[in-house]
Amino acid sequence: MPKSERRARIVAAVTERGEITRVDELMQRICLFAMSEIAISGCTLALLAGTEPVGTLAGAGRHSGTITELQFQLGEGPCLEACASGIPVLLPDLAIDGAARWPVFTVAAPLGVRAEFCFPLGVGTSCIGVFDLYRDVPGMLSDDHLADARIAADIARDALLYLQEPPGHPGLAALLELVGMDRIVVHQATGMIAAQLDETPPAALARLRAAAFESGRSIYDIAQDVVERRVRFGE
Amino acid sequence: MSEVSGRPVGGRDGSEGGGEHGDAGRRERLLARAFVRLADTLADEFDLVAFLHGLSVDSVEIIGAEAASVMLADTRGALRLVASSEERMRVLELFEIQSAQGPCLDAFGTGQAVQASAAESRRRWPVFAPRASEAGFRVMCAVPMRARTDTIGALNIFRGNDEPFSDSELEIARAMAQVATIALIQERAIRERSLLVEQLQTALRSRVVIEQAKGMLAEHLSTTVDEAFQLLNKYARDHNRRLTDVARDVVDRKLSHEVLARRRAE
Numbered sequence: 001m002p003k004s005e006r007r008a009r010i011v012a013a014v015t016e017r018g019e020i021t022r023v024d025e026l027m028q029r030i031c032l033f034a035m036s037e038i039a040i041s042g043c044t045l046a047l048l049a050g051t052e053p054v055g056t057l058a059g060a061g062r063h064s065g066t067i068t069e070l071q072f073q074l075g076e077g078p079c080l081e082a083c084a085s086g087i088p089v090l091l092p093d094l095a096i097d098g099a100a101r102w103p104v105f106t107v108a109a110p111l112g113v114r115a116e117f118c119f120p121l122g123v124g125t126s127c128i129g130v131f132d133l134y135r136d137v138p139g140m141l142s143d144d145h146l147a148d149a150r151i152a153a154d155i156a157r158d159a160l161l162y163l164q165e166p167p168g169h170p171g172l173a174a175l176l177e178l179v180g181m182d183r184i185v186v187h188q189a190t191g192m193i194a195a196q197l198d199e200t201p202p203a204a205l206a207r208l209r210a211a212a213f214e215s216g217r218s219i220y221d222i223a224q225d226v227v228e229r230r231v232r233f234g235e
Numbered sequence: 236m237s238e239v240s241g242r243p244v245g246g247r248d249g250s251e252g253g254g255e256h257g258d259a260g261r262r263e264r265l266l267a268r269a270f271v272r273l274a275d276t277l278a279d280e281f282d283l284v285a286f287l288h289g290l291s292v293d294s295v296e297i298i299g300a301e302a303a304s305v306m307l308a309d310t311r312g313a314l315r316l317v318a319s320s321e322e323r324m325r326v327l328e329l330f331e332i333q334s335a336q337g338p339c340l341d342a343f344g345t346g347q348a349v350q351a352s353a354a355e356s357r358r359r360w361p362v363f364a365p366r367a368s369e370a371g372f373r374v375m376c377a378v379p380m381r382a383r384t385d386t387i388g389a390l391n392i393f394r395g396n397d398e399p400f401s402d403s404e405l406e407i408a409r410a411m412a413q414v415a416t417i418a419l420i421q422e423r424a425i426r427e428r429s430l431l432v433e434q435l436q437t438a439l440r441s442r443v444v445i446e447q448a449k450g451m452l453a454e455h456l457s458t459t460v461d462e463a464f465q466l467l468n469k470y471a472r473d474h475n476r477r478l479t480d481v482a483r484d485v486v487d488r489k490l491s492h493e494v495l496a497r498r499r500a501e
Contacts, residue, residue: 048439049443054443123428123429124429126432127436128432128439158428164431176438176442184446188446188449188450189450190446191452193450194447194450194451195454227453
C-alpha cells in the first residue's frame with residue numbers, strides 16, 4: 001500500500017469516531033487505533049525534549065504508561081534510545097534483545113511485557129517524543145503493522161508540530177500544561193541537587209535516579225522529599 | 236562536453252546509427268546515476284546549488300545537449316537562475332531574465348515544454364534569440380518543473396547544431412525535471428518540519444530549564460521554589476530578557492544567585 005494511502009486510511013480511522021477538538025483527544029485516538037489495528041497489548045505516546053522525558057500524552061491497553069514511565073524514571077530503555085537516535089527500536093523479544101543493552105530496565109520491566117517497539121516522533125535525529133508499543137507475546141510485528149505504527153507516529157508528530165502555528169497557539173500551551181505536571185518536582189529537585197553537589201543538572205538527575213533505584217522508591221517521592229528538604233544530597 | 240559533441244547524431248529517436256545499442260546502454264546507466272543523485276535530497280547535508288548544478292550537468296550528458304541550466308521561482312514568483320552547466324549559459328540566461336523573454340520564461344509561464352529552432356526563436360524572442368545565437372546556440376528547449384498545479388521553475392537545454400531534441404530526449408528531460416521537482420519539494424518540507432521540531436524541542440526544554448533554575452535558586456537562597464520563581468521572573472522583566480534565557484544562565488552558572496538575591500533585598 002502506498003504511504004499516502006496508508007496515511008489517509010489511518011487518518012480516516014482516527015477521525016471516524018467523531019470530531020476531535022483537543023490535541024490530547026487526537027493522541028488518545030491514535031493509541032486506540034493502534035490497539036485495534038496493530039497486534040499489540042498496549043501503547044503510549046510520550047513527549048521528550050531530546051532525551052529528557054517531558055511526560056506521557058496518551059496511552060491505551062495493558063501496561064499503558066507504566067513501561068514508558070519506568071524508562072523515564074530509570075533514564076534508560078528503548079524509548080530513550082529511539083528518541084536519541086531518531087531510529088525505531090524494535091525488540092521482538094525484550095528479555096533477549098534488551099538484556100545486554102538495558103540491564104536495569106529489562107529486569108524491572110513489568111511482568112507480561114514480552115516485546116516492545118519504539119518509534120521516534122521527529123525529523124532526522126531531532127525528536128520530540130516517542131510512540132511506544134508493547135505486547136504480551138514475543139515476536140516481530142508484521143511489515144504491515146510496522147508500517148501502520150510508523151505512519152501513526154508521523155501523524156502524532158505532525159499534529160504536535162503544526163499546533164505551534166501560529167506561534168503561541170493555545171492548543172500547544174494547553175497541551176503542555178497537561179503533560180508532565182508530575183515531572184515538575186523532578187526538575188526542581190534536579191536543580192536543588194545540582195546546587196547541593198555543585199554539579200551539572202544531568203549529573204544531579206543521575207544521582208536522583210540512582211537514589212530512587214537503590215531505595216526502591218519512586219523518583220517522584222524522593223524528588224518531593226528533596227524539594228521539601230527532608231532529603232539532602234552530598235555531605 | 237567532448238563526449239556530447241562527438242555523439243553520433245541519429246534519427247529523431249536516436250535509434251539509427253551503428254553504435255545505437257551501446258549508446259542506449261550508456262544513456263541508461265547515466266540516467267540511473269542521475270536519479271540516484273536526485274534522491275540525495277534526503278541526505279543530511281543537502282546543498283541546493285550543488286544539486287541543481289548536478290542536474291544541469293547530467294542533462295547535458297544524458298539528453299545530448301550542449302548546455303543546460305535551471306531556473307527557480309523565488310518567493311515572489313520571479314524566476315532566478317540557480318544553476319547552469321557552463322559560464323556561457325549562465326550569462327545568456329541572466330540576459331533572458333533581464334530581457335523578460337525566452338524559452339525558459341515561456342515554459343515557466345505556460346507550464347508547457349517549449350522547443351524552437353534557430354529561425355523560430357528569432358521570431359518568438361527577437362531580443363533574446365540574437366544573443367543566444369552569438370553564444371553559439373541554435374536549438375532551444377525548456378521544460379517546466381511542475382508540482383501539481385504549481386510551476387516552480389524550468390530546466391533549459393540548448394544545442395549548438397540544428398538537430399531538434401527528439402521526443403524521447405524531451406521525455407527524459409521531463410522525467411529529470413519531474414524528479415528534481417519532487418526532490419526540491421521534499422527538501423523544502425523536510426526543512427520546514429525540522430524547524431518546527433527544533434521550535435518544539437526548545438519549548439519543551441525551556442520548561443525543564445525553568446524548573447531546574449527554580450530548584451537551584453531555592454537551594455542557594457534557602458527559599459521556596461515559588462519565591463525563587465518570582466525572583467527569576469522579576470530579573471527577566473527588569474532586564475527585558477526572556478525568562479527561559481535567564482533560567483538557562485542560572486543553570487549554566489553564568490548568572491549567580493547572589494545577583495538575583497540582591498534583587499530580593501531591593
